[in-house]
Amino acid sequence: MHYLLTHLDNAWALTLIHLRLALIPIVLGLLIAVPLGSLVWRHTALRRFTTFTASIIFTIPSLALFVVLPLIIPTRILDEANVIVALTLYTAALLVRAVPEALDAVPGAVRDAAEAVGYTKLGQLLKIELPLSLPVLVAGLRVVAVTNISMVAVGSVIGIGGLGTWFTEGYQSDKSDQIVAGIIAIFVLAVLIDVAILLAGRLITPWARVRVT
Amino acid sequence: MITFTDVTKRYPDGTVAVDGLTLEVPAGSLTVFVGPSGCGKTTSMRMINRMVEPTAGTVTVDGRDVSTVDPVKLRLGIGYVIQSGGLMPHQRVIDNVACVPVLTGVSRRAARQAAYGLLERVGLDPKLGQRYPAQLSGGQQQRVGVARALAADPPILLMDEPFSAVDPVVREELQAEMLRLQSELHKTIVFVTHDIDEAVKLGDAVAVFGRGGGLQQYDAPARLLSNPANEFVSEFIGDDRGYRGLQFFTATGLELQPLSAVSEQEIDALELAPGDWRLICRDDGTPFGWINADGVQAHRDGNTLYDSVTAGGSLLHADGTLRTALDAALSSPSGIGVAVDDTGAVLGGVLADEVIEALDAQRRVAPAETD
């Protein structure tokens, strides 16, 4: 704790790096997974194929992915771009399974009514199905965000930056208080992001907040 | 006008939901599709707005084969109400109602304005417009569903068991509202239900479907009750169809017996023979109940009015049918039904014999009615 307070500048700089590495992949992952997930949602064969491929991708341990990716794309292991691409793949793979499941949660009667009332297929997706899938999706996003933060921390064993460097440094120099500071910092960061996503989710789903008579 | 010409729906696994349906729904009428579950009534209705595509046969709306019309355009022009309302939970009630006009290009503001009017029209407080569907009761949600269906003023309304999921009291209110609306709007309505009484109550014409998707009978409700086409239909209608058929004969012109009533103060002075009954009335002329010799004695002994008097049966109102008239007579402890006017004051007595005579008289006129 003491360490944290005396190294706040450092903490802030590392936090920014950490957030960049953890959150940009979420945005990119969503941009990939939401359209893709919506597309394959009701095509059983395609959906099964995408789910299967996605499962394989996120079964690959993230550390392994950081190491293997430079073989495929022109980055070096410790490049920020490398980490971001790896985590984007990971996030997209997770979400491309979560999106159809969230869409499945939309009540059948509502989807039927939307079609019968005269919405086009695209209209149904954008105005009815995706909005109604948000609660489930947001829940999944929270887990993804916290996991990403964790994975960036883990990456410090091979030299990736962020708050995880306090673990490696602290270990090397036998400073347990530095490690504790790192634990606290990452914990707080993860909780803040989790709550932020939760609140944002609540904000855009006003209908889920009302008290039902 | 909606027509079905030899329409069949067969699913890949062999089940036949609709079997060779041929039927014409006249414009401006309320036609009810009724039958047990699995009879294809809902499937048939959903072929009108192409939510289900027939495997054979043609469905036309106003002369045009629906399979040649863009489904989205078709549906924007047809109102659709389903059992659980099917309201969009994430939009406010007002936006739910305004949904179709907005889809057809009306400005959101104008659509919302009109929607408030519609909410009133279906009997809802416009303030409810700001709430979310989850905050409304079942009956209110159903009314919103109807308002939504009416919003774009479509000539055709499809209603799929819209009143099944609410309790009987609310259901009666909604049915009455439906009839009132239809008398104002004269839409072409196809209404699906599994309840034969609802069908007979609401429909100008009733189509009875059997298991396996075949049309059993398509007739006016009165004829359905008096002339069921086959054993299936008569069994589906159930018992008492003769009695239920009485609802199609009016009670105006029914001769009423003079009915002398007494007030509470006059009870003790009554001398009644065994089996005699007397009607007790309040000061404003509304009936309270019937009293017999035992009751008079009980009242003299000091019992309360309430304990001495026997409750009366159902009442015959001014706009009543022979069914309500007969029930008034049958349910009365004295065998004399009580007829009341608009204010509730007693007009006279109804005897079961008179009801049957009136029925005979009207039936002799009836054969002139068209099929």
Place this chain on the structure above:
Amino acid sequence: MNFLQQALAYIFTADNWAGNAGLGARILEHLQYTAVAVAVSALIAIPIGMIIGHTGRGAFLVVTAVNALRALPTLGVLLLGVLLWGLGLLPPTVALTLLGVPPLLAGTYAGIANVDPKIVDAATSMGMTNWQVLTRVEVPNAAPLILGGLRTATLQVVATATVAAYASLGGLGRYLIDGIKVRQFHIALVGALLVTVLALVLDGLLALVVRASVPGTGRWRRRIPQPLLDDEVAVDVGPQGRGPENRDPSVMREGW
């Protein structure tokens, strides 16, 4: 690609498999960390999940605590553990258990809580005790979700057990971390490939286990298209399947 070929060559050299620091030993170490951590996680998470799922009480508190656990960085806990308790099985077990508990708890709770309350109600009305309801009704129905949680936990633990190597412990992380340290990338690749294969194999096996645990004939159930409206399933096409004009005249009309 050179690295890949080198890595593959390394893996397929028998010599590299033998010995205390050989591929075989490392794989076993890795599996050991995983197995122990997952077992301990299960011992903690499943009972708690069952209790809160079955009684419905304390759910909010436990779920919040679990979400907080997810926020704890495994590496930090591991390294702190080593500094405090020295090298051995304890630090990685503690750190990895913290990682494995959330998915197992979430899966167990979701599984038990989502068993149709009507079924539980029926079982209780038949006279089953709490314990019987739990073991005979809820667990079998919740099995797929519980085992799903086990699958997720195992996957996360296998992947993260690589960090144990940073603290001079064993496991496949050894190749990853050492390889990068001494800039022999093909060694790092060896570690990456092997841990990936291990993860895929374990995940695949557990996926089959989850599938097989679905109660009833759910496993290999043919997908019957579920009509939205109960109206669409015709029971049978009887002799009255046609319109009024095809009425069988011998059927007696309802009595005169």
